[in-house]
Amino acid sequence: GQSLEQPSEVTAVEGAIVQINCTYQTSGFYGLSWYQQHDGGAPTFLSYNGLDGLEETGRFSSFLSRSDSYGYLLLQELQMKDSASYFCAVRPQAGTALIFGKGTTLSVSS
Amino acid sequence: EPEVTQTPSHQVTQMGQEVILRCVPISNHLYFYWYRQILGQKVEFLVSFYNNEISEKSEIFDDQFSVERPDGSNFTLKIRSTKLEDSAMYFCASSESIGAYEQYFGPGTRLTVT
Numbered sequence: 001g002q003s004l005e006q007p008s009e010v011t012a013v014e015g016a017i018v019q020i021n022c023t024y025q026t027s028g029f030y031g032l033s034w035y036q037q038h039d040g041g042a043p044t045f046l047s048y049n050g051l052d053g054l055e056e057t058g059r060f061s062s063f064l065s066r067s068d069s070y071g072y073l074l075l076q077e078l079q080m081k082d083s084a085s086y087f088c089a090v091r092p093q094a095g096t097a098l099i100f101g102k103g104t105t106l107s108v109s110s
Numbered sequence: 111e112p113e114v115t116q117t118p119s120h121q122v123t124q125m126g127q128e129v130i131l132r133c134v135p136i137s138n139h140l141y142f143y144w145y146r147q148i149l150g151q152k153v154e155f156l157v158s159f160y161n162n163e164i165s166e167k168s169e170i171f172d173d174q175f176s177v178e179r180p181d182g183s184n185f186t187l188k189i190r191s192t193k194l195e196d197s198a199m200y201f202c203a204s205s206e207s208i209g210a211y212e213q214y215f216g217p218g219t220r221l222t223v224t
Contacts, residue, residue: 031211035153040199042114042215043153050211087153091211096166097143097155098213 002026004101006088011107012078020073020104022088030091032064032071033098037085046086047073075106083108112136114216116202122222123192131187131219133202142185143203143213144177146170153201159185160208192223 004024012018022032031050035043049055049064049071061074075082085105089098115134123129135142144156157167157177164177176188185204189196199220203213 033211035215037153040147040149040218042201042217044215045212048211089153097158097168098145098153099155100153102152 002090002092002099004088004090004099006086006101006104008102009105009107011109014078014080014108014110016078017074017076018078018106020075020086020088020106022071022073022101024069024071024088024090024101026090026092026099028092029066029069030093032062033089033091034060034062034073035087035089035100037087037103039084043087078108080108080110082106112214114202114204114214116200116216116219118219119217120220120222122224125194125223126191129189129192129221131189131200131202131221133185133187133216134183135185135202135204136206136214137183139204139206139214141165141205141208141210142179143205144187145201145203145215146198147201147218148198156187189221192221194223197221197223 006022033048034046037043047062054063059076064071085103087103088101117132142159147153157171158165174190199218201218202216205213
């Protein structure tokens with residue numbers, strides 16, 4: 001089967017740094033993506049890792065280790081608006097479905 | 111900025127009825143997808159569509175489901191005989207090419223089956 005594991009909830013305060021981990025076990029691997037979802041709205045793309053290493057996009061960074069089947073999303077300088085659900089997702093093959101994890105609910109408090 | 115649109119935003123139907131959910135993908139995108147999300151759960155893949163045919167489907171996408179691209183802009187998901195467990199948010203997504211890693215999601219249609 002295909003599975004992605006991530007923590008169900010994370011809490012943090014404004015200005016802090018938080019890391020959301022994701023481990024995966026899938027039939028193939030064409031990259032790890034991260035999506036943000038506010039209140040059941042449209043998932044929006046945050047970051048993608050196709051190769052090992054760190055990708056940085058503003059306050060958000062994502063890391064991948066293919067040998068460990070592991071990745072994480074790092075959110076810096078947290079803001080209240082970052083309170084949302086964060087999903088890691090794997091594409092087993094190019095041009096096909098995204099397999100999502102169950103999501104991590106991030107709550108940012110002041 | 112181009113975006114994926116979906117209609118209706120909310121659909122209420124009785125068990126056993128047929129529903130059609132509509133999506134307009136981003137105009138220059140070639141790959142189209144349907145996902146669903148039962149309340150409080152993860153997003154689940156249903157089907158992908160390319161070059162006017164299904165390229166991949168999940169176990170959820172059984173004979174009750176069908177997809178169609180009736181014209182150059184719309185992409186539809188039909189559920190022939192709805193069941194209570196079909197109640198979910200249905201998201202349409204599109205991507206530019208086979209190598210594109212970003213999928214753009216629409217705002218979703220909340221389907222409620224009573």
